[in-house]
Amino acid sequence: MSGHIIAVDAMGGDNAPDCVFxxxxxxxxxxxxxxxxxxxxxxxxxxxxxxxxxxxxxxxxCPTAMVIPADMKPSVALRQGRQSSMALAIDxxxxxxxACVVSSGNTGALMALAMIILKRLPGIDRPAIASFFPTQxxxxxxxxxxxNAACDASNLVQxxxxxxAFSSAVLGLTNPTVGLLNLGTEDSKGxxxxxxxxxxxRNLPTLPGQYKGFxxxxxxxxxxxxxxxxxxxxxxxxxxxxEGTSKLYSHFLRQALQSSFVAKIGYLLAxxxxxxxxIRVDPRRYNGAMFLGLQGVCVKSHGGSDAVGFANAxxxxxxLVQNRFNDTLxxxxxxxxxxxxxx
Amino acid sequence: MSGHIIAVDAMGGDNAPDCVFxxxxxxxxxxxxxxxxxxxxxxxxxxxxxxxxxxxxxxxxCPTAMVIPADMKPSVALRQGRQSSMALAIDxxxxxxxACVVSSGNTGALMALAMIILKRLPGIDRPAIASFFPTQxxxxxxxxxxxNAACDASNLVQxxxxxxAFSSAVLGLTNPTVGLLNLGTEDSKGxxxxxxxxxxxRNLPTLPGQYKGFxxxxxxxxxxxxxxxxxxxxxxxxxxxxEGTSKLYSHFLRQALQSSFVAKIGYLLAxxxxxxxxIRVDPRRYNGAMFLGLQGVCVKSHGGSDAVGFANAxxxxxxLVQNRFNDTLxxxxxxxxxxxxxx
Numbered sequence: 001m002s003g004h005i006i007a008v009d010a011m012g013g014d015n016a017p018d019c020v021f022x023x024x025x026x027x028x029x030x031x032x033x034x035x036x037x038x039x040x041x042x043x044x045x046x047x048x049x050x051x052x053x054x055x056x057x058x059x060x061x062c063p064t065a066m067v068i069p070a071d072m073k074p075s076v077a078l079r080q081g082r083q084s085s086m087a088l089a090i091d092x093x094x095x096x097x098x099a100c101v102v103s104s105g106n107t108g109a110l111m112a113l114a115m116i117i118l119k120r121l122p123g124i125d126r127p128a129i130a131s132f133f134p135t136q137x138x139x140x141x142x143x144x145x146x147x148n149a150a151c152d153a154s155n156l157v158q159x160x161x162x163x164x165a166f167s168s169a170v171l172g173l174t175n176p177t178v179g180l181l182n183l184g185t186e187d188s189k190g191x192x193x194x195x196x197x198x199x200x201x202r203n204l205p206t207l208p209g210q211y212k213g214f215x216x217x218x219x220x221x222x223x224x225x226x227x228x229x230x231x232x233x234x235x236x237x238x239x240x241x242x243e244g245t246s247k248l249y250s251h252f253l254r255q256a257l258q259s260s261f262v263a264k265i266g267y268l269l270a271x272x273x274x275x276x277x278x279i280r281v282d283p284r285r286y287n288g289a290m291f292l293g294l295q296g297v298c299v300k301s302h303g304g305s306d307a308v309g310f311a312n313a314x315x316x317x318x319x320l321v322q323n324r325f326n327d328t329l330x331x332x333x334x335x336x337x338x339x340x341x342x343x
Numbered sequence: 344m345s346g347h348i349i350a351v352d353a354m355g356g357d358n359a360p361d362c363v364f365x366x367x368x369x370x371x372x373x374x375x376x377x378x379x380x381x382x383x384x385x386x387x388x389x390x391x392x393x394x395x396x397x398x399x400x401x402x403x404x405c406p407t408a409m410v411i412p413a414d415m416k417p418s419v420a421l422r423q424g425r426q427s428s429m430a431l432a433i434d435x436x437x438x439x440x441x442a443c444v445v446s447s448g449n450t451g452a453l454m455a456l457a458m459i460i461l462k463r464l465p466g467i468d469r470p471a472i473a474s475f476f477p478t479q480x481x482x483x484x485x486x487x488x489x490x491n492a493a494c495d496a497s498n499l500v501q502x503x504x505x506x507x508a509f510s511s512a513v514l515g516l517t518n519p520t521v522g523l524l525n526l527g528t529e530d531s532k533g534x535x536x537x538x539x540x541x542x543x544x545r546n547l548p549t550l551p552g553q554y555k556g557f558x559x560x561x562x563x564x565x566x567x568x569x570x571x572x573x574x575x576x577x578x579x580x581x582x583x584x585x586e587g588t589s590k591l592y593s594h595f596l597r598q599a600l601q602s603s604f605v606a607k608i609g610y611l612l613a614x615x616x617x618x619x620x621x622i623r624v625d626p627r628r629y630n631g632a633m634f635l636g637l638q639g640v641c642v643k644s645h646g647g648s649d650a651v652g653f654a655n656a657x658x659x660x661x662x663l664v665q666n667r668f669n670d671t672l673x674x675x676x677x678x679x680x681x682x683x684x685x686x
Binding site: 071073108134135136146149150181183184186188189190191216217218219220221222230232233234236237238239240241242243244245246247248249250251252253256257259260262263265266267268269270271272273274276277280281 | 414416451477478479489492493524526527529531532533534559560561562563564565573575576577579580581582583584585586587588589590591592593594595596599600602603605606608609610611612613614615616617619620623624
C-alpha cells in the first residue's frame with residue numbers, strides 16, 4: 001500500500017457507523033492516496049463501506065466484536081475494552097500498520113487506551129487534548145480541553161511547547177505566540193501553579209519571544225495569541241461556553257430577523273451573507289481534537305459529529321502525519337527537558 | 344431624607360468621575376425617590392454634579408482626597424486606602440447612613456475593603472461575586488466571577504444558596520434551579536471538590552428540588568439552569584469567554600453584511616432588527632455585579648462602563664435594597680448552617 005494509512009474506530013460516536021463511511025469517503029476526495037483500516041462489526045459495516053466504491057478500493061475491514069459504550073469509565077475501558085474497535089484501531093498505530101487513529105468514541109476511554117497502548121513521548125508527564133477555534137484574527141489552538149482536570153506548573157509548560165508545535169504543524173505558523181489563561185493579566189492574580197508556570201515560561205529558551213504572559217477569557221475569541229494554554233477543566237468549560245454563546249447569538253439573530261416583514265425581506269436579500277457566516281462559525285469546521293504527547297497520532301472527532309465533521313477530523317490527522325508532527329514534537333520536548341534538567 | 348440612599352464611589356473606573364454623574368442622573372429618572380452620597384474629590388465632582396439639577400437636589404458630596412488606583416493590590420489597598428473614596432463610601436453603609444454602595448473601581452480592592460468594613464454574613468466563609476447574563480431562556484445568574492480563584496466544597500454549597508437567593512431577588516424567580524459547572528455531566532468526572540459539593544447539594548433541604556446536578560459550559564448560554572455555580576477562576580474565564588465570543592460573532596456578522604451590495608441592502612432593510620439584537624446582547628444591560636455574603640449591599644460596576652452601564656449597576660443595588668435581599672439571604676444561610684451543623 002502506498003500513501004498514509006488511517007486506522008478508524010468505525011463504531012464510536014452517536015452517529016456511527018453510518019457517518020464514519022460518508023466522512024471517510026469525503027476525506028478521501030480531499031486527500032487522494034490515503035488508505036483506511038476500519039475497525040468494527042463487519043456485518044454492520046461491510047454494507048456501509050460497499051456504498052462507496054472508491055473508498056472500498058483503498059480500505060480494509062478489521063472485524064471486531066466489542067464497542068466501548070459512551071458512558072464507560074476509562075478505568076473499566078482499560079480492563080474490559082482491549083478487544084474493542086477503539087483499542088484495536090490504536091493497536092494498529094502502535095504496531096506501525098497505520099500512521100494515525102481517528103475515533104468519535106468515548107473521550108476518556110480513548111485517552112486512557114491511547115496512553116497505555118501508544119505510550120507517552122519521553123519528557124511528557126501528561127498528554128493533553130488540543131483543538132483549534134475561530135478568532136477575530138483567524139484560528140487559534142487551545143489546550144488542555146479536558147484530559148487533565150487539574151494541572152501543575154510543569155504540565156502547563158509542557159502544554160505550551162506542545163501547543164506551539166501543534167499550531168505550527170496544522171496552521172503553518174512559524175513562531176506562534178503563547179498565552180497562559182488567567183483571571184486577570186496582573187502578575188499578582190490567579191492560582192499558584194499558573195504564576196509558577198508564568199515564571200518558568202518567561203525563561204524558556206524553547207519558545208524564544210513567543211510567550212506573551214497571562215491572557216483572559218475574552219482574549220480567546222479575540223485571537224490575542226495563537227496558542228491558549230490552560231488546565232483541562234478550564235479549557236473544557238471555555239470551549240463549550242464559546243460554542244454555546246455562538247448558538248445563543250444565532251438564536252437571537254434568527255428571532256430579530258423574524259420580528260417584522262421588512263426584516264424578513266432584508267434577511268432574504270442578505271441570505272448569502274448569512275450562509276457564509278453560518279459556515280464560518282460551523283463547529284464542524286473545527287472538529288478534530290488531537291491527543292498531544294503520545295508516541296503516535298490519535299485524533300478525537302466530536303461524539304455528535306456528522307460526515308463533514310468526521311472528514312475534517314481525518315484531515316487533521318492527515319496534516320499531522322504529513323508534517324511528521326510527532327518527530328518535531330519529540331525534538332522540541334527533548335530540547336525543553338534538557339534545559340529543565342540543566343537548570 | 345426619604346427613600347433609599349446610595350453611597351457612590353465617584354472616583355473609581357476608567358470613565359470616572361464624568362460617567363458616574365450621567366449614570367446616576369439616569370438611575371434617578373428610573374427610580375424616583377432615591378438619594379445619593381457621592382465620595383470623591385469635590386473640586387472635580389462638584390461642577391459635574393451641578394450639570395444635573397434634579398440629581399443635585401437629592402445628592403450630597405462627601406469630599407475625599409484619595410483614590411484607589413486600578414492596579415493597586417488588595418493588601419496594599421487595605422493598608423493605605425482607608426481614606427479613599429471607595430473605603431469611605433463603604434463606611435457609609437457600615438454606619439447605616441446609606442443602604443448600599445456602588446463602585447466602578449478596582450475589584451480586588453473593593454472586595455477586600457468591603458470584607459473588612461462590612462464584614463461577612465454569619466455562616467459565610469467566602470463572599471462571592473455574582474452577576475447575570477443573557478440565555479436562550481431569558482437571564483441567569485453565575486457566581487463566583489473572580490473573588491476566589493480556588494474553592495472547596497462548602498464554599499460551592501454556600502454559593503449555591505446565595506446565588507438562588509440573588510436570582511429570586513433580582514430576577515423574581517420563586518424556585519430558581521441551580522447547576523454546578525463541570526467538564527461533563529457524568530458523576531465520575533471533574534475535580535474532587537466539585538464531586539463533594541454535588542453530594543452535599545443533593546441532600547440540602549434549603550434548596551428543595553432546585554439543585555439539578557452538573558452542567559457544562561454550553562449550558563451557561565443555553566440557560567439550562569437559573570443559577571450557575573463555580574469557582575471564581577472558572578466563572579471569570581467563562582464570563583469573559585462568552586463576552587468575547589459575542590463580540591466575535593458581531594464582527595463576523597458585520598463582515599458578512601458588507602461582503603456584497605445586495606447584502607448591504609438587506610442589512611439596511613433589517614436594520615431595526617440588528618439594532619434590537621445589539622441591545623439584547625449589550626453587555627451594559629448586564630452590568631452590576633453583586634458581592635454576595637457581606638453584611639451590606641455592595642455592587643461593582645464594570646471598570647469600563649459608561650453612564651448607561653453605571654445606571655444599570657445602581658438599578659441592581661436598588662432592587663436588592665428594596666427586596667430586603669440581605670435579610671432573606673441571612674435567613675437562608677442560617678437555615679443552611681443549622682442543617683450542616685446538625686448533620
